[in-house]
């Protein structure tokens with residue numbers, strides 16, 4: 182009988198894509214995907230190390246996975262970013278049979294095969310060229326409308342707070358032909374949107390005997406597949422977001438008007454300490470350029486509260502930058518020290534926890550107000566929305582995103598998932614536009 186494989190995925194969208202690659206690699210060996218842990222022969226957690234609370238949550242789950250081992254032959258494994266970071270600790274604890282890092286998934290079949298109660302298996306070697314370019318992921322999204330495509334792996338920036346360069350290794354770009362092929366493939370299967378993924382998509386670069394391809398060129402190639410295929414991307418690093426990219430977006434209606442541009446802090450002093458390689462002024466200039474070329478472009482960001490040595494004045498600068506830009510939405514975090522990073526080695530984590538929490542709460546409160554204003558400003562506008570399916574809150578309504586990435590809900594009319602619907606915004610909440618069809 183076919184072995185059953187269950188995977189729980191944590192962390193960023195790149196991990197979700199990696200889970201799809203793992204299903205593909207093990208699927209070829211006869212493993213069947215299951216969504217019920219109770220019937221699984223192999224249980225994997227695809228893990229995230231970006232903040233301590235992410236890791237703590239996963240530790241809790243591993244404890245629960247162990248209970249499944251009361252069934253004979255069940256294998257429990259850790260893959261992804263924690264595997265890389267905590268290899269020895271995980272194996273020494275005898276809690277898991279398998280520890281596999283993000284660049285070693287091709288070896289999963291043989292490693293699983295080799296596991297026995299006495300011989301746990303481990304491979305956390307990072308690679309300089311692995312991109313899984315030839316592997317067609319097994320899609321795990323439920324909509325069948327919007328697919329994510331990894332275009333690169335790893336990260337060459339060394340933001341001082343960040344663990345990703347250590348868990349995922351050096352940056353490498355994937356062959357553009359395999360990316361376009363994958364996008365064509367999902368389009369032919371009915372998908373109408375692809376999101377191109379990387380830690381820093383602006384530094385995508387490919388060179389071979391046919392010439393060079395940068396990120397703007399790649400976007401253009403994917404957008405050329407069909408006017409009915411929307412293209413999104415994440416994440417852009419502010420230091421690398423080029424005029425060429427902004428102009429390429431503006432030149433194609435099917436490249437969505439949304440940029441996720443993590444700022445992290447509004448204080449140039451702290452940005453330098455974070456090694457972000459841009460200043461507050463640079464960031465604001467890039468935002469002006471984006472708005473000048475695409476006035477309707479959605480902008481979202483990431484913010485860290487309470488990084489090492491952050492003063493009240495630095496914090497105020499973050500608030501004022503948020504106010505000045507007016508982000509539609511933001512992911513907001515308290516600084517969490519990650520062992521081994523430049524910040525952990527060089528700077529004391531000296532903002533007291535209750536102060537971090539207070540600053541984060543202020544940031545969240547401000548963003549909620551700004552989000553309400555940004556969503557409110559869309560009332561009366563018309564959008565072309567890609568229908569994703571029934572709305573979660575009210576299954577009688579449909580939902581889908583406008584080009585600027587805002588979620589819209591509207592009556593079904595004659596529309597079905599995968600259609601483009603024309604809607605008129607009549608009301609809003611801080612995270613949704615409530616619309617009529619027109």
Ligand code: SAH
Nearest residue numbers: 342343380416443483484485514515516517
């Ligand atoms: N490559 C992306 C971000 C990847 S991690 C970029 O450079 O923008 C996603 C977000 O997690 C980061 O933008 C940052 O806001 C947050 N983050 C990363 N490390 C963190 C840490 N040690 N503590 C708190 N938040 C962190």
Ligand code: SF4
Nearest residue numbers: 336338340343345380
């Ligand atoms: Fe981390 Fe910076 Fe790389 Fe983003 S760009 S993954 S924050 S090191």
Ligand code: F3S
Nearest residue numbers: 192193229230231262
């Ligand atoms: Fe987490 Fe690794 Fe992504 S640390 S955020 S899963 S790259």
